[in-house]
Amino acid sequence: MSAFATQLVNLCAAVLLMVTFVMIAQRRIVTLIHLYTLQGLTLVVAACVVAWVSGQPHLYGSAALTLALKVILIPLLLHRAVNRLNVRWDVETLINIPTMMIIGIVLVVFAFNLTLPIARLSVAIAPGTLGIALACVLLSFMMMITRAKAVPQVIGFLSMENGLFFAATAATYGMPMVVELGIALDVLVGLLILGVFVFQIRAQFDSLDIRQLEKLKGD
DSSP states (O other): OHHHHHHHHHHHHHHHHHHHHHHHHOOBHHHHHHHHHHHHHHHHHHHHHHHHHHTOTHHHHHHHHHIIIIIIIHHHHHHHHHHHHTOOBOOOBSSOHHHHHHHHHHHHHHHHHHHHHHHHHOOSSOTTHHHHHHHHHHHHHHHHHHBSBHHHHHHHHHHHHHHHHHHHHHHHSOOOHHHHHHHHHHHHHHHHHHHHHHHHHHHHHSSOBGGGGGGGTTO
């Protein structure tokens, strides 16, 4: 049973990494939101599996919180923002897609090598997933800094938090519930602040291209 659970967690890790790679190459913003939702569903499954094997009941609460926030509430807010802003595509990126994919592969190799000593000492159900979690964080950060528009940057920020959550769940059997509630609230507040930021950019420059902010230089 433990081996089966390990395989399930490893499968969730593989799905999470694959989805993050697809997000790097994806230019359609609505599809990015759907991929973020898929990340949330993967986290829910992983949390339930780890809770079942480890006997940590608070992880079921984490799974329910993740389902409510990352699968339902936040995607709805993102869809609403996209509809109000009338943006569908992020055509331009600061780095072309093939180069980003090559850099992404390098980041994955770096993440696995960096976490290998820690994984060897871990007694978690699937210690190898720590490297995948760090890779997802690095890939999401790269997506956030290489996008020209604000909405994909918001999704990249949220995807980074997904990687951190997966690391906490799979490698350490989760954090105390009070900490997870605090992090969930911080993410929600951060999303609202970024939403206000996005609308302010649109109102000021009639564009969501963050390079428009360079016009503020010298003002």
